[in-house]
Amino acid sequence: MPRTKTVADGDRDLRVDAERNRNRILAAARDVFAEQGLQAPMAAVARRAGVGIATLFRRFPTKDDLVTAVFADKMRTYAQVVDEALDDPDPWRGFRTCVERVCEMQAADRGFTDVLTVAFPSATAFEAERDRAVARLSELIDNAKATGRLRADFVHQDMIMVLMANSGVLAATAEAAQDTWRRLVAYLIQAFAAEAAGPLPDPATPDEVTLALLRRNAAAGDGPSD
Amino acid sequence: MPRTKTVADGDRDLRVDAERNRNRILAAARDVFAEQGLQAPMAAVARRAGVGIATLFRRFPTKDDLVTAVFADKMRTYAQVVDEALDDPDPWRGFRTCVERVCEMQAADRGFTDVLTVAFPSATAFEAERDRAVARLSELIDNAKATGRLRADFVHQDMIMVLMANSGVLAATAEAAQDTWRRLVAYLIQAFAAEAAGPLPDPATPDEVTLALLRRNAAAGDGPSD
DNA sequence: CTACAAGTGGAGTGCAACTTCCACTTGCTT
DNA sequence: AAGCAAGTGGAAGTTGCACTCCACTTGTAG
Numbered sequence: 001m002p003r004t005k006t007v008a009d010g011d012r013d014l015r016v017d018a019e020r021n022r023n024r025i026l027a028a029a030r031d032v033f034a035e036q037g038l039q040a041p042m043a044a045v046a047r048r049a050g051v052g053i054a055t056l057f058r059r060f061p062t063k064d065d066l067v068t069a070v071f072a073d074k075m076r077t078y079a080q081v082v083d084e085a086l087d088d089p090d091p092w093r094g095f096r097t098c099v100e101r102v103c104e105m106q107a108a109d110r111g112f113t114d115v116l117t118v119a120f121p122s123a124t125a126f127e128a129e130r131d132r133a134v135a136r137l138s139e140l141i142d143n144a145k146a147t148g149r150l151r152a153d154f155v156h157q158d159m160i161m162v163l164m165a166n167s168g169v170l171a172a173t174a175e176a177a178q179d180t181w182r183r184l185v186a187y188l189i190q191a192f193a194a195e196a197a198g199p200l201p202d203p204a205t206p207d208e209v210t211l212a213l214l215r216r217n218a219a220a221g222d223g224p225s226d
Numbered sequence: 227m228p229r230t231k232t233v234a235d236g237d238r239d240l241r242v243d244a245e246r247n248r249n250r251i252l253a254a255a256r257d258v259f260a261e262q263g264l265q266a267p268m269a270a271v272a273r274r275a276g277v278g279i280a281t282l283f284r285r286f287p288t289k290d291d292l293v294t295a296v297f298a299d300k301m302r303t304y305a306q307v308v309d310e311a312l313d314d315p316d317p318w319r320g321f322r323t324c325v326e327r328v329c330e331m332q333a334a335d336r337g338f339t340d341v342l343t344v345a346f347p348s349a350t351a352f353e354a355e356r357d358r359a360v361a362r363l364s365e366l367i368d369n370a371k372a373t374g375r376l377r378a379d380f381v382h383q384d385m386i387m388v389l390m391a392n393s394g395v396l397a398a399t400a401e402a403a404q405d406t407w408r409r410l411v412a413y414l415i416q417a418f419a420a421e422a423a424g425p426l427p428d429p430a431t432p433d434e435v436t437l438a439l440l441r442r443n444a445a446a447g448d449g450p451s452d
Numbered sequence: 453c454t455a456c457a458a459g460t461g462g463a464g465t466g467c468a469a470c471t472t473c474c475a476c477t478t479g480c481t482t
Numbered sequence: 483a484a485g486c487a488a489g490t491g492g493a494a495g496t497t498g499c500a501c502t503c504c505a506c507t508t509g510t511a512g
Binding site for chain 4: 241272277279284
């Protein structure tokens with residue numbers, strides 16, 4: 001038994017060249033998706049990575065697998081932004097910075113915008129990260145509310161709403177008026193301030209929002225019938 | 227000279243059955259796009275209209291042509307909403323109603339959401355309507371500002387920004403949490419109130435926003451090169 | 453150095469969409 | 483009533499993509 005194969009879940013140990021190619025593919029996919037969005041053809045990723053298409057599909061049997069792998073990282077980074085915001089001695093400033101940072105990341109990555117707007121792959125890879133992020137975010141929100149600066153009726157689902165809204169602006173302004181998202185975010189943050197508080201419709205439940213965040217293309221098979 | 231052919235621009239007078247089919251196609255397209263979005267196949271429109279595909283393409287040589295024809299109407303309706311808002315004796319209430327109504331229309335029509343988010347066809351058909359709408363909108367905005375309720379740094383481009391943002395929320399919540407857009411709009415309107423006013427990044431120029439609104443898929447040929 | 457399993461690349465397949473072609477039908481003119 | 487241009491439907495053509503197949507190459511164990 002030459003190979004030690006201790007790792008079970010998906011990646012047994014690859015031959016060194018294969019491992020190198022795998023990394024190249026991931027890096028290429030990160031770039032390509034960020035630039036062109038998720039609809040970028042697999043061939044483009046392969047070309048950028050300098051490998052054949054077959055190699056790409058051997059490592060990631062389906063496009064969803066590749067997308068998932070690429071964005072698992074990103075999701076981790078998002079969670080990290082929340083962590084950093086928690087370190088800010090001024091929770092309200094931390095909160096605002098968090099919103100801005102997250103939207104900025106979105107603006108820098110067309111692929112992530114697509115993930116929210118257009119389609120999303122298998123969910124499981126993200127759930128752990130998501131739950132952790134939600135917990136931290138709720139903490140941040142509570143702290144900010146405690147200062148009296150964040151309106152009391154803000155809920156963590158609103159953060160996802162911000163991402164969705166930002167997503168729409170980014171998608172529409174990819175070619176022109178590219179800084180529009182900053183204005184949107186500024187408006188929203190001002191709306192989140194306690195002084196601005198007026199009545200709001202009830203938010204969706206966290207579960208509904210999660211569903212909205214992940215579902216999307218699962219319903220691709222709903223029959224248009226006639 | 228049997229046929230009177232007075233109408234020059236695109237539609238000479240059709241045979242009565244052809245005219246009937248044309249109307250059926252438009253009605254079908256309106257429905258199909260509203261339900262399924264712009265990515266609905268042409269075949270679905272033909273099927274719904276009860277005509278063959280060739281008939282559809284004879285009337286609208288390209289999918290863009292059909293989309294344009296369908297949404298020229300809608301654009302007119304949008305402009306009308308602004309007109310109604312101008313009639314409101316309370317300009318600030320008129321303004322808020324206008325924002326809500328427009329977003330509501332968007333929510334009711336998945337196709338219009340796509341027009342903003344995903345792609346857009348030839349521009350010319352809309353320009354007249356757009357210019358008129360902008361003029362009326364500016365008037366509405368000025369009136370609302372005069373009451374002191376609308377913040378002074380609001381610009382008409384912000385209305386498009388609202389549509390874009392709403393578009394993102396709607397696209398993401400098509401399957402779940404479908405009322406999220408109402409909460410977004412409520413937040414935004416509160417942000418537009420004078421009391422909430424804080425510093426904002428400069429808006430894009432009107433031209434940039436128009437470009438962003440119409441361009442989108444014109445750049446489909448930009449070479450990903452490597 | 454040799455052998456072979458793992459790895460590779462590019463041609464090929466299937467599919468879903470837009471668009472075109474063409475043999476047939478039909479409303480309108482005389 | 484007859485003729486024919488306008489109109490029609492569905493079958494093909496085309497393109498763009500995800501994904502597969504297979505003859506070849508290469509890292510590595512003995």
